Amino acid sequence: RQVSNTLKLLAKNPSMPELRDLESEWEVHESDLKAANDRLTALDSQRAAEQTSLDEQSKTWSATAAQEPAEIPTELQQSIAEVRASILELQKKEFDARGRILLAQTQVARAQTRVKSMLATVRRTRESKVERVFVRDGLPFWRFSLKDFLSGNWVGNLMVSLESDKDDLFVFAAANAEHFFLHCLSFLLVLAGLRWARVKIKAWSEQEPVLSRTLSILSAPVSTALLLTVFLTPLFYTRAPVLVVVGLAALALVPATMVLRRLLEPALYPLLNALIVLFCCDQMRQLSVSQAHFSRVLFLLEMAGTLVFLTWMRSRSRVSGHHRLRAACYLLSAIFSVALLGNLLGYLELSYWLGDGAIVSAYMGVFLYASLEVTSGLILFTLRVPPLSLLASVRENRHRFRSSVLHLVRFTAVLLWLVLTLDSMAILAPVSDFLSSILQGHIVLGALNFTLGGLFSALLVLWLTGRISRLSQYVLELDVFPRFQMERGVDYTLSTLMRYLILMIGVLFGLAAMGVDTTKFTIVAGALGVGIGFGLQNIVNNFVSGIILLFERPIKVGDLIQVGEQTGLLKQVGLRASVMRTTEGAEIIVPNGQLLSTQVTNWTLSDPLRRLHLDIGVAYGNKPRDVIALLLEAASQCGDVLPEPKPNVLFVGLGESSLDFRVQVWTKRSTTYPVLQSDLLLRLYEALEKANIEIPFPHRTITVDNWPEQEKSAPAGSATETP
Missing domain, CATH: 3.30.70.100 (Alpha-Beta Plaits)
Incomplete structure (x- = not known):
């Protein structure tokens, strides 16, 4: 049935999003069959081992039974015969089981062949549609008459299509009843959590006005819970029919617009209303995709209405001073104009490619922006409740933590929006291949040979290592070490050594990400030895002196010391130099070697x-x-x-x-x-x-x-x- 439905859909000239969903569906089938084949192979190996063991036991007992009857008592001979019969029966069962496994493997192999064939067909269709984007694949719109449009029972065909979608919905609901129950339960749990969070935020917002934005989001708990629950849909369903997808899309867009209406200024409300209208028209067109003429007319009306609305928004943004909105309206107007003109001239693939891609991109943008705002409010709330609120490092730097996490979430949202947009336009794979070819380009610097992607990976690893090292040092100093009784300066030594250890591990991982051959380090070590012998004595001396200061601790961070004529507090012991702050407020950089080689007065040593x-x-x-x-x-x-x-x-x-x-x-x-x-x-x-x-x-x-x-x-x- 799945094969026939796929062939029928391919015969109806499906759109890019439909082909993308169809390809994802067959990829899931391919993955499931591969997993099933792996399980059957493992089971067959287990049965084969058991059969080998039974064969060896059968040989042993056969050799025992082959001895002279006079040497074996009658009772023992009877027991040997019973054991041999049991082994023979087990061998037959194992043989039958392996036969059933072999039959199942044969069936799985045939199914894999069919799935690979259908997946290749879908991919070829999708690639051919991408290749024919700039090819005229239809008649100009004015070549059609009203008779051509009304010919055929398109209303009846539409009802048949809806009936087929309804049957798929019932089959899907019967197969995923448990998942549907868990999805609804997650909605109720999220709703209860949001209501509880709203009470807490309302009490805190009176003291901190920065929480008012979060309170406005939580004031609509049902919409926010729907938005978050729809975001979790991939965890519950792998492949949903058309009607389920339409329903989930509506559940995502409506609460997203309701949440955004609480955050955006009233001048942007018409944009949200237009997205809802555009969504309804687009879903009607998707349901009638089997009726080519009717779907084409709907698409033209959709593009024309959108252009009229964007023109009105441009004039309104010129008055209100929203320059970014005005620029976005110009860009979208250009895209929808090309889509409208292409459809009128007969370039159907180009028009659908641009129009559907822009619409899906707008949907994803609104949904992700609303999700980002909700996530921002939840992050701020999470930092104010246990267990995070019990950490001193979080309480003292709550805004810094929130800012760092939000930057990461925003970057992830933008990256996800870009990936979804490219995927909806069926150009994600070509763009990925192009970027991969660039990142795999080799860079040769003397004896070093690495790729551009390896360099980016190394820089990313080093950046993450630096952030993790600073975070670990901060958490240790504020939340871990105060819980233990330590001598003054021991905590700074341990946190500094931990930071250096994390940085060293990050450097090693960075070099591994670059693909640097570790055998080249012998050359580097030799060059380093020559450099130390000629010009790096002071640097190495200061580095070793810093390590000695951290372990021996003749002076510790926070000590009042006097070096020469300068007196001040020791603020930091670094790898090469230490920082001392005088009573006048000046910060003096003192090389570590000088702190060990000259007389230093420590007023607070013991x-x-x-x-x-x-x-x-x-x-x-x-x-x-x-x-x-x-x-x-x-x-x-x-x-x-x-x-x-x-x-x-x-x-x-x-x-x-x-x-x-x-x-x-x-x-x-x-x-x-x-x-x-x-x-x-x-x-x-x-x-x-x-x-x-x-x-x-x-x-x-x-x-x-x-x-x-x-x-x-x-x-x-x-x-x-x-x-």
């Missing part, structure tokens, strides 16, 4: 404690013990001063003008010690001022000899104070 000391002098006449008690009390009240080790005040000397004291305190804030120093000075000064303790100026005593005669009346030896 602990973050740091001691500060301030020298203070007070005027003579104050009691040192009272001053010490006052300074200790003021220092202890400073917030960042640690109680243990205790603050200490030392009486360090008798100065020329003051009693000198040294205040010593400890703090954990090594990186902000200048702030603590300022705060401590303020508290000490306020305490001394409150106690009326003077901080003296330096005093000098000057003795003047040989004073001039005219000034001898002045007291001799007077002294002055100068600061």
